[in-house]
Amino acid sequence: METARQNLARFLAALPKTETHLHIEGALPWELLKAASGDRFPCPPASWAEDFRFSDFAHFETELLEMAFAYFTSPERYHEAASAVFRKLRDDENVRYVETSFASGMIEFGKLDARAVAQAIRGAAPEDMEVRVFMGIHHNGYNDATRDFIEASLEWPELAGIDLHGTESFPLEPWTADLWARARAAGKFTKAHAGEFCGPDFVARVIDELGVNRIQHGVRAAEDTALLDRMARDGIACDVCPLSNVKLGVVPTMADHPLPRMLRAGVVCTVSTDDPISFGNRLSGEYLALAQVHGLGPAELAEVAANGFRVALLPEPCRRAFIDEIARLAKEHAA
């Protein structure tokens, strides 16, 4: 006799899903890092433990960069990692669409060829998975060492767009709004991290000043119901990573996570894993946590999965087919 938990796991496994907030450096499979770095990383990071909490963003970033710098030394390494990441997501999590970013800071410090890195990631997409590659730029990431490749990237067909990364501890510099507007004029998609550590005011500023309609995280927008109403009305979507938020102390526990409240307010929210090498999380685990801790039922979980395709940069018939498939699975499950 199948238990309710097994029944839910089977339903979740059948749902086509997306990852729309995934840093490729943070998605590096630990096995690849271990194999490539001698005995430097013999065990999975301590941060995989369920009760582990990072002391702050700097703690998290330092540990992640140590692993990333040890591995991502060439475009070939990006290709190898991306191939493994995409294959695992497709085979283990039924992910059919991925938006992933690489960090301009990695290009800067490793003196890598940024376009070759974008091509290496894009070229790693399996035939039956759609992948869109973004370049992530920190608040202080546009400088003499990065300006040329960032500007050139707006013309690269293999790059889908740009994403504001980082700690939210810097004020928005004058270059930021200008670059984001020019990226859109060049046909690129733009998004931004906000509302992870800074509050709703910063989320509103990013929407107003950068002109984005996709926020990475955005969870602190939930502190302002007027802002949530505005985001629902204007179709500003949030790519939320609940387990990341717990381990980074954005919320004290999963039970405190505002995602269900954001969904009820009508904000289009997706669910992704952010940096699984640091958090030890899996996409199915994110959905299960929403079911077990917040009581989201199959119909609501199906809506979250469908939201991933609603925000996806896909041709309309392809988007429709995925959303219809999810609706059919939810209906069959309810029958």
Ligand SMILES: [Zn+2]
């Ligand atoms: Zn992120």
